[in-house]
Amino acid sequence: MAGSNILGNLFGRSPIGPIQEHMQIANQAAQLLPDLVRATAADDWDTARELHKQIEQAERAADKLKRSVRRHLPKSLFLPVPRSDLLGLVSMQDSVANTARDIAVIIMGRTMRFPEAIQESVLEYVEACTATCSQALLAIQELDELLEVGFSGREVKRVEAMLKLLDKMERRTDKMAIDLRGKLFRMESELPPVDVMFYYRVLSLMGSLADEAEAVGDRLQVLMAK
Numbered sequence: 679m680a681g682s683n684i685l686g687n688l689f690g691r692s693p694i695g696p697i698q699e700h701m702q703i704a705n706q707a708a709q710l711l712p713d714l715v716r717a718t719a720a721d722d723w724d725t726a727r728e729l730h731k732q733i734e735q736a737e738r739a740a741d742k743l744k745r746s747v748r749r750h751l752p753k754s755l756f757l758p759v760p761r762s763d764l765l766g767l768v769s770m771q772d773s774v775a776n777t778a779r780d781i782a783v784i785i786m787g788r789t790m791r792f793p794e795a796i797q798e799s800v801l802e803y804v805e806a807c808t809a810t811c812s813q814a815l816l817a818i819q820e821l822d823e824l825l826e827v828g829f830s831g832r833e834v835k836r837v838e839a840m841l842k843l844l845d846k847m848e849r850r851t852d853k854m855a856i857d858l859r860g861k862l863f864r865m866e867s868e869l870p871p872v873d874v875m876f877y878y879r880v881l882s883l884m885g886s887l888a889d890e891a892e893a894v895g896d897r898l899q900v901l902m903a904k
Contacts, residue, residue, distance in 0.1 A: 693751055694822045697768055700743045701818040701894070704775035707736035708811040708887055711778055712804050718785060719797045726786065733782045740775035744768055759825075759901050767897045771818070773890040774811055781883045788876055793869065796861050800881070803854045807884045810851065810891040813844045817898055829902050837902065844895045851888040855881065 710733050717726040747768050751761055784790065792800045817840040820833065827833045858881060866874050 696747050698818055700740055700768055701771045701815050703736055703740040704771050705811045705815045707733050707775045707778035708808045711808055715801050715804050718791045730782045730786045733778055737775040737779040740772055744772050763901055770894045770897055777883055777886050781880055784880055799858050803858055804884050806851050806854055807888040810847045810888040813847055814891040814894040817841055817895055841895045841899055848888045848892040855885045
């Protein structure tokens, strides 16, 4: 009985709520990145430090909730979908928060400010990458509704449309990344080599955000197909 009470306190009527909350927190970490880039471009390091702190707090909150889900997710037949699939979904969502933190750590650790000539392009890029995280969250927020209708009917078509848009958004970030790397390549001879290396690293991690958001959508697609 005590175990049932613990489970009820964490999950309520459904195990899906905490999983949706986890993606919301991961997305919060990602959505702070454009403001961090803006702050560094403006040499506003007080604001940048505060944003870095908020990103790390969100990442820790996501990590804590991930561990709670892993501990308390039922191992019985009461789950509407395989337990392993839900745990895999949570791991993919957690990657979003981890990557947002990694980006912030590098930027702040090196007091990184992108070259003036590409600052606007970098901001557009990070906004596009974080937009994919928001789109993944929108889809995950429909997971409880999908369960209620047994992964059938109009709700499935609606979520499939969301995931199709997510794929389109991710492909757009790929094209933006190619263009941005080209701009940076043409500037390399004018920049300190170590700085260039870290510029490429941060741009790669920004792209990883979009990839991870798409992976969340792919795992949701798998759930819908079962």
